[in-house]
Amino acid sequence: MTLRELPRASALVVIDMQQGFTDPSWGEPADLDGCRAHVNDLVAAFTNAGLPIVIVRHDSDKPSSPLRRDAPGNAFFDDIAAVDPAVLITKSVNSAFLGDPDLDDWLRSRGIDTLVVCGIQTNMCVETTARMGGNLGYRVVVPLDATTTFPLAGAGRAADAETLITATAINLAGGGFAEVVTTAEVAGAL
Template sequence: MTHSAPTENSRAKNAHANSALILIDVQRGFDDPSWGKRDNPDAEANIARLLASWTGPLVLVRHDSTKPDSPLRPGQDGNRFKPELDGANADLVFAKDVNSAFHGEVDLDAWLRGRGITDVVLAGIQTNMCVETTARVGGNLGYRVKVVLDATFTFDLEDLTADQLSAATATNLRGGGFAEVVSTDDVV
């Protein structure tokens, strides 16, 4: 059996071959002031860094809110992806109206398994909502999950600050064995 060397343009040329980068809800609607105070002002820059360096399969997930007053509702400017995703050469783009990307318009689990993907790298918005829920479900499904915490952000909620919520997410994911929490520098 003869094996040919991978080409320079091959998306599977490195350690990302069995990994997919999943960017969750990186949408303009999260810039709406109604969300309140957010953490991690560098999240979008880190998402752009991930995107620029990624060579494996890329999945973009969009939240299509069913709430009539949501800036994430389809048909609203806020439903569009943020500029950092402009020109992204995604292998899969789909919408969801719940927290987990595994429960959207596409059977993400089947799509990943059909491509031999065993590892998922997650980033996006909101840290403690859709990113954490997707990580938990992915971990439960048997994927090796990495959450790039500095490429996520969230908002103050009830009595907790966005920073506290992000720290709690990291603790939940690590402590519960759902995911490894990493930085952008760890991935790029």
Template sequence: MEIAENAALVVIDVQQGFEEVEYWGVRNNPEADDNIAALIDAWQASGRPVVFTRHDSTTPGSPLRPGYEGNGFKEYVERRRGKGAAGSELVVVKSVNSAFYGTPDLGAWLKAAGIGQLVVAGIQTNMCAETTSRMAGNLGYEVFFALDATYTFGQEGPWGWELSAQELARATAVSLHGGGFAKVVTTEEVVKAASV
């Protein structure tokens, strides 16, 4: 794996509201937050750009709704914001799954910076992180999906079908990797490649 000198780390929706277990249910991957922090640290140490997205939910009662404390970034992300090289950080606010449909325009920012490679991490694995990765792949970016730097929650679908958080994460990994949208990798692999 080769990580470009200007590869962007896209940190999806690492917000306090995802800590509200009674709303979301059981999550997988308790190591995800440490891995997300490690990726941010590696990117900032190397001077590479970091994009933070924030989901402003339009769903009434959502822990991610604007004006509610859950809308804010988790403490470890907030503490790291602004610590990178000058001009190397962007905050995108969105109300849909894809970071490419937010403000400011992520695609325009990446294009202006000549960035063609993205590393995606954050919450939720099978929602905004997956959607952003799929769209990035379709737009021609080389995408690395740091699976162990994401997490999600179990869900019920049609006909009473239920999948656990881990089953959904595995489905995302198979879909992204098998479908050619992204290369699914580990945090350790990415950090090692970015440090070379």
């Protein structure tokens, strides 16, 4: 599917672009540098189009997390820290819709009905936010190359980062939650 046009009622939602994700405890990310470059391209495109940018920060409640509020890893990467967002959402769970201030209220009060969701982690906070956005009736677009994640194990199984990114693409597009595209397609549709 090719993304043809994004309406003026669109917002960019940048999720958890935080320094704590460089901590080795996460494992090897799938092209973190590429993700960061694509997120920066999206920020520039939305800024140039005069469309709002929502920045989301994960404030972990887990004492050992590099993303906890009092840890250096809670800080944004410098390029994202330099962005002047329309709103900053803080959360301690996967979905940006369960943060503070209330993202759904903020979007609806501004007539925004289309979300471009990017950031870290593809299969966690990005996917959860995209699914909830779809369930709440938003048009959700996920430029997959502007996301990244890490290997994960559980239930006696394991998957590398690329496999998890592919699974998210299938979940979102196949499940009807979001359009899965590229950063170039989003920039071309603005």
